[in-house]
Amino acid sequence: MSTITAALGSDRARRLRAALTGLLAAAAAVGAPFYFAPFQVFQLTMVLLYAVALAGLNLLVGFGGQISLGHGAFFAAGAYTAAVMLDRYDTGHLATLPVAAAGCFVLGLGFGVPALRLRGLYLALVTLSFAVFLPPLLKRLQSVTGGSMGLTVDKLEPPAWSGLAEDQWMYFAVLAVTAVVLLLARNLLRSRVGRALLAVRDNESAAEVMGVRLSLHKTLAFAWSAMFAGVAGCLYTWVIGFVSPDSFSFVLSITLLAGLVVGGLASLYGPLLGAAFVMYVPSVSQDVSEAAPGVVFGLLIIAVMFAAPTGLAGLPGRVRGALARRATRAATLDRTPGAPSAPGANPKSLAEPGPAAVLTPAEPAAVDADPVGAPPRTEKE
Template sequence: MRFAGLSARAWGTAVVLLVIALLAPLFLLDRFNTIQFAYVWALAIALIGLNVLTGYSGQISLGNGAFMAIGAYTTAILYFKLKVPYGLTILPAGLIAGLAGYLFGFPALKLSGLYLALATFALALSASPVIKNFDALTNGHEGIVLPTITDPFGFGLTNEQWLYYLALVIAVLMFVFARAMLGGATGRALRAVRDSETAAAASGISLSQFKTMAFGVSAFYAGIAGSLYATITAYVSPDSFDLPLSLSLLVGMVLGGLATLAGPVVGAAFVVWLPIFAQQAFHNKPDISYGVILVLLMFLLPQGIVGGVRQLLAWYRRRSSDGEPTAEAADLGPAAPPHAAERGTGGS
């Protein structure tokens, strides 16, 4: 029995995981780990958006950190300089970043493959210098220090717990929205564009409409994530949104699994926790060990962690039954065909 595209077992698993996530800050996590998981939820939002663009529509982006910067600075300026309550800055941050992404998508229509990757790479490189040049608005190199966020409802939560729950609730809402969008006609159109632009155009799908929409949606998610990032850190600066952030987003998306919705959550956890693990386990060479671990993971799990889990479940099902696909594997999200991103980046 399935509801909203998920089996009863998948719904049960999702409910259990959500309950654990809700209880973890109260009983399992200390203050440091609580705030790190708040970062995980924020980055998961950005990775869901990037997966819409790259995993589902096949357009490679190395510049989504720039859209996170737009969202973060929108919240910082509205909250700190204009005294708008921070909760009311999150949606405008996403909308402004989404508009920027949508507009960027129009010139990007003329680019594909490596050229599109280079254009978004240039976008990532330019984000920090542009922020520094508008110092009257952004405080330039110094950045903007935000007031500490506290529990506004008097629930007795620490600052870290409140930020954790804020990020978690928004991440769940963004996940549900993405699943609804990708599970319908829009998702089918995006996958058609990814798999073959020629066939998609022949079937009546507007390449320009869906490719620019994918850029806009991806940037909207990045803007929401950037807003949460600013709220969690209580500080934004140009150096927070330089090239390494955009590359980390790409690594997290690929590591979690292309064209899956569970993948961004897993990928975000690795992006946040893997450097911490490398620092603690390899005190002298954390950067080298971090790179080695990433390379090993990509060799061992070429379809990402979620793709690897899906393959393991399918193998287990074949061994224990007549070889029918598992509901669990299907519920992890549609698999990206090999080299989907490369094949789907042809020009329009």
């Protein structure tokens, strides 16, 4: 009974801590645009939209067990969908969001078919080829995409009743979409689809024996992931107001994957941390070395991977585990009698020798015993 009560108490305390953390994070997110400068607010906005793209990539790589080096192409598809609708058809900004999401979802369904027969490096190569050939294709479709010059569209303007500046309004709009996307990803992972994805990731054969349809869930993983990347691309068009093929090279896909790995695979907070890494580390690298920012960026990735192999999201757990192991080791040494290296042990007691051992001879030794090999004695001797 006491064990059940303790478990309920710890669960209640954990939920309370999670609620307080969520409230503090929400308060900080709402108050951020009123505290920082416009450029810093723009950077925070970019972090949020990159987090949307990484949340989709996390569904595929972290929870689905597949790999993709072509998510920059889905990002570009969503961005160009919004740009074409705003430039050619003069639609509203909000109308572009569901269209970009639906279009990239269908594109992900079609692209998920090769995932049924490919895996590992072969699947990575196919997805990378998609990211490589899309920018030249966008340049060829000049009548629609504007070719190499790209398209310039209007940014998301704040309404008069809001009383907000342009950067603040865009921040709140992107924040609202990001919150909805992260909540959707969280609920999706806790549903039957999410449990099926985890089963496929851990063991495909066992998942198939349990009744999981591998083809369906692998394709859906690509579709959901592409949809989130398309939403992030649409938000990019809202914020930047300009798209061009050179903005979506294959380097973007590799950067997104690196950001996810640094942030933490299969973690709900990993996309946010990875998005901050993708946004701020290149600028820090540029400040450190204007001649070779890529070298600094690569060295920082290596340093983070050595310090936190499971990503930044798993770093607090690793620190807590190390502290717990150290405390357990110290307690064990304290309970061990005569341990010289036990922390907190009394040096005086360690210096004092213990009681001497008492030796009990079995038989008294003969003092005048003949040496071995000596001749026998006579009576006279």
